[in-house]
Amino acid sequence: MQSPLIIAISGASGSGKSSFTENLFSAFCAQGRPVQVLREDHYYRAQDHLPMEAREKNNYDHPNAFEHELLKAHLQALRNGEPIDYPHYCFKTHTRLPETERLNPAPVIILEGIMLLARPELLPHYDVKIFIDTPLDICLMRRMIRDVKERGRTLESVAKQYESTVKPMYHQFIEPSRFTADVVVTQGGHNQIALDVIKSHIQQALQ
Ligand code: UZR
Numbered sequence: 001m002q003s004p005l006i007i008a009i010s011g012a013s014g015s016g017k018s019s020f021t022e023n024l025f026s027a028f029c030a031q032g033r034p035v036q037v038l039r040e041d042h043y044y045r046a047q048d049h050l051p052m053e054a055r056e057k058n059n060y061d062h063p064n065a066f067e068h069e070l071l072k073a074h075l076q077a078l079r080n081g082e083p084i085d086y087p088h089y090c091f092k093t094h095t096r097l098p099e100t101e102r103l104n105p106a107p108v109i110i111l112e113g114i115m116l117l118a119r120p121e122l123l124p125h126y127d128v129k130i131f132i133d134t135p136l137d138i139c140l141m142r143r144m145i146r147d148v149k150e151r152g153r154t155l156e157s158v159a160k161q162y163e164s165t166v167k168p169m170y171h172q173f174i175e176p177s178r179f180t181a182d183v184v185v186t187q188g189g190h191n192q193i194a195l196d197v198i199k200s201h202i203q204q205a206l207q
């Protein structure tokens with residue numbers, strides 16, 4: 001098998017990374033093209049050894065919160081045509097689930113996550129680097145709605161996390177990582193022209 005095309009999609013929490021990824025994924029699925037999506041969130045470190053109180057206090061917006069060594073090993077394996085055991089993470093208990101998922105390499109791999117472009121050692125593993133550049137106030141509004149609905153949070157806890165870690169870590173790690181991107185996408189996950197440009201790049205690479 002030809003080496004897969006690995007696309008990294010990054011940006012702030014709530015910027016529209018997941019929607020952009022979903023849109024790309026559905027377009028390729030509709031054409032019957034096998035695309036594998038990997039989420040950096042799944043690589044948050046296991047914290048079974050820590051009490052809940054300590055887990056709640058952890059800084060999840062720092063690159064060290066992720067097991068990037070495992071992600072790197074998985075990207076290398078997929079490049080070599082080998083399967084991986086993809087971890088699963090629970091946002092409510094802040095740790096890994098015991099089960100992993102066996103994934104086989106696909107010709108196109110889309111990775112999405114907040115710190116993907118913030119680690120220089122990961123950059124050589126991507127073929128295409130995309131940064132979704134959405135104003136932080138819009139990210140915050142989206143995140144409030146999502147975290148309350150889907151991640152079991154209260155408005156107060158989202159606001160507190162935003163002030164203590166999300167915003168400062170964004171400025172320290174995510175914002176500067178924008179300059180490593182090949183493509184910067186404005187207007188979030190539904191930017192149709194950006195989607196078309198990336199889709200045609202992928203199509204060309206697959207030919
Ligand atoms: P996305 N996060 C948690 O709140 N709890 C966890 O156990 C793990 C992660 C949050 C994290 C980050 N931060 O901003 C967000 N905080 O998940 C990243 N605070 O996920 O890119 O899907 O928004």
Ligand code: MG
Pocket residue numbers: 014017018
């Ligand atoms: Mg997301």
